[in-house]
Amino acid sequence: MENRFGPKGWTPERLGSLAGKTYVITGANGGAGFEASRVFLSKGARVVMMNRSAEKSVGAIDALKQEFGPDAEVSFIRMDLAVLESVREAAAEIRSTVPQIDALICNAAIAQVATQQLTVDGFESQLSVNYFGHFLLCGLLYERVEQSKGRIVVVGSNGYKMGDKRIRFEDLNYGKDYSAWNAYAQSKLAQMIFGYELQRRGQAAGKAVQVHVCHPGASRTGLIRDTASLTTRVLATLLSPLAQSAERGSWPEVMCATEEGLEPAKYYGPTKFEMVGPVGECALEAFALDREQAAKLWALSEEKTGWNWSL
Numbered sequence: 447m448e449n450r451f452g453p454k455g456w457t458p459e460r461l462g463s464l465a466g467k468t469y470v471i472t473g474a475n476g477g478a479g480f481e482a483s484r485v486f487l488s489k490g491a492r493v494v495m496m497n498r499s500a501e502k503s504v505g506a507i508d509a510l511k512q513e514f515g516p517d518a519e520v521s522f523i524r525m526d527l528a529v530l531e532s533v534r535e536a537a538a539e540i541r542s543t544v545p546q547i548d549a550l551i552c553n554a555a556i557a558q559v560a561t562q563q564l565t566v567d568g569f570e571s572q573l574s575v576n577y578f579g580h581f582l583l584c585g586l587l588y589e590r591v592e593q594s595k596g597r598i599v600v601v602g603s604n605g606y607k608m609g610d611k612r613i614r615f616e617d618l619n620y621g622k623d624y625s626a627w628n629a630y631a632q633s634k635l636a637q638m639i640f641g642y643e644l645q646r647r648g649q650a651a652g653k654a655v656q657v658h659v660c661h662p663g664a665s666r667t668g669l670i671r672d673t674a675s676l677t678t679r680v681l682a683t684l685l686s687p688l689a690q691s692a693e694r695g696s697w698p699e700v701m702c703a704t705e706e707g708l709e710p711a712k713y714y715g716p717t718k719f720e721m722v723g724p725v726g727e728c729a730l731e732a733f734a735l736d737r738e739q740a741a742k743l744w745a746l747s748e749e750k751t752g753w754n755w756s757l
Contacts, residue, residue, distance in 0.1 A: 547594050547596050601699050662695035
């Protein structure tokens with residue numbers, strides 16, 4: 447597949463000034479979300495982080511202000527994606543303090559949770575953080591994004607191609623035969639199916655919101671450091687020399703938040719084995735675009751989160 451951005455792929459060198467723009471990023475106190483924040487701030491934008499840890503957020507903001515100066519416009523709002531009530535409270539704070547959203551970037555994720563964990567809302571933890579929390583957040587902030595003619599960026603994962611390659615509607619929480627890999631794969635597939643369905647529904651309704659789906663490839667982000675089994679952590683450590691930096695892992699989401707002329711129903715990320723290398727369009731499995739499964743997931747998600755979209 448020829449890269450429309452040339453042999454080097456998309457890089458932040460393509461960006462001009464982003465002064466006057468506001469980017470809201472979930473999970474931005476480390477990894478790719480932090481690196482995306484750096485890029486936006488370096489171009490004069492405002493960044494609002496939505497993070498679970500206040501302590502890590504303060505540290506991240508201090509580091510960013512040291513790099514970009516005390517006037518760098520970066521702040522955080524506490525939000526725990528595993529708790530729907532926390533998502534509602536954080537979204538309300540965003541609506542009252544952030545007048546425009548040029549892109550809402552659904553970056554936060556957990557991965558490889560070794561044993562099945564259920565959230566207070568009764569969801570398997572990876573499905574809750576990676577998908578249901580973001581589904582609700584996007585619903586609560588969609589109008590603000592639309593007012594800005596902004597974008598929603600869904601940071602997926604090539605893990606969507608693993609596991610059952612479908613949503614396990616009959617056993618969403620993997621109560622029968624829990625597997626960290628399969629539950630993670632389902633959570634990322636759900637997120638991607640939602641992104642493509644949101645784009646279709648928004649377009650059909652004439653909404654001025656772009657929705658793009660990307661992935662970071664194999665990046666050293668510390669994603670599985672706290673939750674994975676010992677075996678998975680050891681494997682990740684052994685493979686880390688083959689991965690790219692978190693900075694390069696952030697480029698696909700920055701591109702999807704800023705680049706003009708991106709097409710819908712595409713999948714963007716590193717193109718070399720879809721793990722590293724130049725950023726551009728990647729192959730997308732057809733089951734991620736299955737409309738019947740998408741409609742079923744959408745209805746289920748509205749029921750589970752208590753949020754009914756007007757789309």
